[in-house]
Amino acid sequence: MSERKTGRERGEEWWSTDIIEMHPGTIRLRGYEIQDLIGNVSFPAMIWLMLRGELPTEEQAVLLGIALAAAVDHGPQAPSIAIARIAATCGVGINSAMASAVNVLGDVHGGAGEQALEFYGAIAADMDGGASLEDAVRDRLDRFFAETKGYVPGFGHRFHPVDPRAPRLLEITRQYAREGVINGRFAGIAEAIEADIAARKGKTIPMNIDGATAVIYGELGFPPTLTRGLFVLSRSVGILAHAWEQSQKPDRNKGPLPREWLWAYTGAPPRKL
Structure with a gap:
């Protein structure tokens, strides 16, 4: 029978973590002294260390930073950005405006990258089982279109005929694959999906920012769930930039539309009580 643990031991294990060690005068992240990391490790490399437990190569950190930088903003028409700006006009602090915005980054707005990487990963698993790239893509798309009428995650955009961010990210991904930093497998899967969709529909439905960043996160070995966190x-x-900009303006309680544009009322006609 194991010896009963003391109250102190139970307290120390209550929030046990592999991430940080801290006591007066000492901070270690994943075993590294914070003073050694400061000035020597970039922010993308720090993200990698905190999530993965080891430092990335310089090239891996740069590629991660490229993907993160590509998706920072898409304008006030994006719900999260609009919410940040509206919240700022209500007089709340920067943190409240940011939290309000981040809280809407879910399955519909912000989740497509995670969904795309799950889709890529399923195809990669079929290939590991012996299927060719073309067969794996075709079978997965057959299944997808049979089960849903929605869009394939990571492809198509409601504003851009071609999302200007995606081709550049794929170009960089291919460059890093040629240099041996990554193997290029997820880039090949994504491009094969795009080609198969085009053959089915008779027109190209280009990859978007979610599909392209999912390629990079997959190439770097991040699981799908973390892809959403990285997008956040x-x-x-962008949320911070817009909340700060709006907070410097005199607007108060600014709604989603100018006051002369009111909503369409679709309820009961006027009636007496």
Whole structure:
């Protein structure tokens, strides 16, 4: 029978973590002294260390930073950005405006990268089981279109005929694959999906920012769930910028539309009580 643990031991284990060690005068992140990390490790490399437990190579950190930088903002028409700006006009602090915005980054707005990487990963698993790239893509798309009428995650954009961010990210991904930093497998899967969709529909449905960043996060070995978290980190930069900009303006309680544009009322006609 194991010896009963003391109250102190139970307290120390209550929030046990592999991430940080801290006591007066000492801070270690994943075993590294914070003073050694400061000035020597970039922010993307720090994100990698905190999530993965080891430091990335310089090239891996740069590629991660490229993906994060690409998705920081998409304008006030994006719900998260609009919410940050509206919240700022209500007189709340920067943290409240940011939290309000981040809280809407879910399955519909912000989750497509995670969904795209799950889709890529399923195809990669089929290939590991012996299927060719073309067969794996075709079978997964057959299944997808049979089960849903929605869009394939990571492809198509409601504003851009071609999302200007995606081709550049794929170009960089291919460059890093040629240099041996990554193997290029997820880039090949994504491009094969795009080609198969085009053959089915008779027109190209180009990859978007979610599909392209999912390629990079997959190439770097991040699981799908973390892809959404990385998008939240990325978009938080734009959210902060817009919340700060709006907070410097005199607007108060600014709604989603100018006051002369009111909503369409679709309820009961006027009636007496």
